[in-house]
Amino acid sequence: MTLDTAGSGTLVIILIMAVVTLLTRWGGVFAMSLxxxxxxxxxxxxxxxxxxxxxxxxxxxxxxxNGARLAFLAxxxxxxxxxxxxxxxxxxxxxxxxxxxx
Amino acid sequence: MVNTDAELERxxxxxxxxxxxxxxxxxxxxxxFGLAFGLAATQTGLSDYSSLLMSAxxxxxxxxxASLELWGAHVPVxxxxxxxxxxxxxxLLMGATLYPHLRHLPPAKRYAVMFVVSDxxxxxxxxxxxxxxxxxGILFGGGLALxxxxxxxxxxxxxxGSAIQxxxxxxLDMVMGCFLLAMVVGGKKDMRMVxxxxxxxxxxxxxxxxxxxxxxxxxGALAGGLLGALWMEKAx
Numbered sequence: 001m002t003l004d005t006a007g008s009g010t011l012v013i014i015l016i017m018a019v020v021t022l023l024t025r026w027g028g029v030f031a032m033s034l035x036x037x038x039x040x041x042x043x044x045x046x047x048x049x050x051x052x053x054x055x056x057x058x059x060x061x062x063x064x065x066n067g068a069r070l071a072f073l074a075x076x077x078x079x080x081x082x083x084x085x086x087x088x089x090x091x092x093x094x095x096x097x098x099x100x101x102x
Numbered sequence: 103m104v105n106t107d108a109e110l111e112r113x114x115x116x117x118x119x120x121x122x123x124x125x126x127x128x129x130x131x132x133x134x135f136g137l138a139f140g141l142a143a144t145q146t147g148l149s150d151y152s153s154l155l156m157s158a159x160x161x162x163x164x165x166x167x168a169s170l171e172l173w174g175a176h177v178p179v180x181x182x183x184x185x186x187x188x189x190x191x192x193x194l195l196m197g198a199t200l201y202p203h204l205r206h207l208p209p210a211k212r213y214a215v216m217f218v219v220s221d222x223x224x225x226x227x228x229x230x231x232x233x234x235x236x237x238x239g240i241l242f243g244g245g246l247a248l249x250x251x252x253x254x255x256x257x258x259x260x261x262x263g264s265a266i267q268x269x270x271x272x273x274l275d276m277v278m279g280c281f282l283l284a285m286v287v288g289g290k291k292d293m294r295m296v297x298x299x300x301x302x303x304x305x306x307x308x309x310x311x312x313x314x315x316x317x318x319x320x321x322g323a324l325a326g327g328l329l330g331a332l333w334m335e336k337a338x
Contacts, residue, residue, distance in 0.1 A: 002176035010152045013177050017169060017186050018159035024190040025216045028197020029204060037198045040331050045191045047330020048323050050295065051302035052188035053164070053286045055322020056171055058303040059310045060279050071276040072283055079287040086134060088287070092280035096273030 071096035113211065113238045121223075121243025128222050129251035135163055135281070136252045140259015142278045145269050146170045150260045157256040161220070161249055164285055165189040167278045172316060181316040188323040196224045203231050203238065218245025294333060302326030 003009040031037055061072050075092035082088065136157065143153035143166075160166055165186045172182055196219055204212045215238065223244035230237035269275055286299070306322030313321065 001179045003179055004176055005147070005173065006175070009177070010148070011155075013169075013182065014152065014156045014159060016179070016183060017156065017165065020183055020186045021160050021162050021165060021190050021193070022217070024187065024193035025197065025219050026213055028194035028199075029201050029212065029216055030197075031194070032198045032201035033205075037194075039337070040334065042195060042198075043334045044327045044331035045194055047295075047298050048188050048327030049190075049192045050286055050289055051298060051326020051330075052185060052319060052323035053168070053282045054299045054302040054326065055306035055319050056168055056185070057279060057283055057286070058306045058322070059318060060171075062307060062310075064279075067273070068276060068279065071273060071280055075280040075283045076287050079284050083288065085281070085284040085288055086131060088284040089138065089277065089280040092283070093273040093276050096276045097271065098273075100271050100273065 067096040067099040070099050112236060113207070113215070113242060117236065117239025118243035118246070119239075121239035121241065122247045123243075124240055125223055125226065125244030125247040126251075129247045132222075132248055132251040133255035133258065136255020136257075137259035137262070138255075138277045138281060139163060139166055140256040140261075141263040141266075141269075141274060142167065142170055142259075143256075144260055144263030145275065146173045148173070150264070153260050154253065154256055157253050158249075160186075161218070161252060162186075162190050162193075163252070164282060167281050168319075170278055172319075178316045181319055184320045184323065188319075188327075192221075193219060196221075199228060200224065200241070203227075207238075215242045215245075218242060218249055220245060220248050223248060294330075294335065298326045298329050298333075301329050 003013055005013070028037070057072070061069055071092035074095035075088045078091040079085065079088035139157065140153055143156070144150070148156070148170075156166055156169075168185050168189050169177075169182060172178060172185065197216060200216075200219070204215065207215070219241065223241050226244060227237035227241035230240055263269075266272065266274065289295070302322040302325050305325035306318040309318040309321035
């Protein structure tokens with residue numbers, strides 16, 4: 001099933017995203033008021049929240065141009081060295097921009 | 103300890119304002135992230151009004167960036183729901199850790215506070231609770247500050263984004279990818295986590311090549327999550 005982004009489709013998509021996000025904000029509190037979350041569930045959730053980002057990024061790196069790959073490399077290295085997201089993102093964008101001017 | 107439970111868990115207008123001011127310095131960074139989102143959303147083809155509405159109603163940066171990856175003339179609904187849920191699933195854990203401090207509030211107030219829970223105000227309020235200080239003002243007031251600056255940043259990004267002619271040559275198509283990668287690299291890293299990411303990445307790539315379009319996000323997230331549930335961290 002897909003939704004058209006022309007017309008009111010965009011509004012429906014945004015509302016779906018808002019409701020799903022709200023459920024994650026309320027769900028933890030609500031679940032705990034019934035029964036404490038088990039350790040295995042907690043481990044599943046924390047592994048999944050990083051994995052989904054990796055799953056999004058991998059095809060972007062595999063199918064992207066070398067500028068995109070260089071951007072990811074610059075972001076990862078800067079993040080490991082400085083541990084600050086803003087310089088890391090800036091480094092990635094600058095790397096891609098410089099590479100594409102060549 | 104001088105503070106009583108009632109003092110620790112009170113939430114007056116003054117507490118909210120104090121919390122708002124407490125999170126304002128961090129919120130200046132949130133403006134820049136919001137700006138990046140506004141830029142990326144404009145390039146993806148969202149109308150100004152839609153980008154702003156998404157930031158105001160969803161208020162969860164990583165999932166908003168992730169949704170842009172699925173954006174096109176048609177948006178697949180199930181991958182969208184799974185992606186947004188998986189990216190934001192960490193809120194479930196935040197709610198669970200906050201529960202002991204929210205338990206005494208009336209339910210309406212309890213869930214109203216949770217409307218604006220995000221990484222920064224959660225971490226700072228947990229720190230305050232840990233030191234025996236009142237944290238609900240930081241949680242709610244700080245959340246309102248983060249929300250305000252996130253929407254403001256998005257608006258700035260839309261404003262500048264529409265003025266840029268050739269975003270790809272400036273590397274601006276990489277804003278979303280680099281943002282998400284910085285979130286991954288900035289998280290907890292150990293041998294277990296790296297193996298989980300590698301498995302998630304490989305599963306995603308296989309699904310990308312051999313399964314229907316857009317299933318790779320779901321497959322990768324589930325593969326990583328299941329491995330995490332089977333191979334648990336050692337108990338502290």
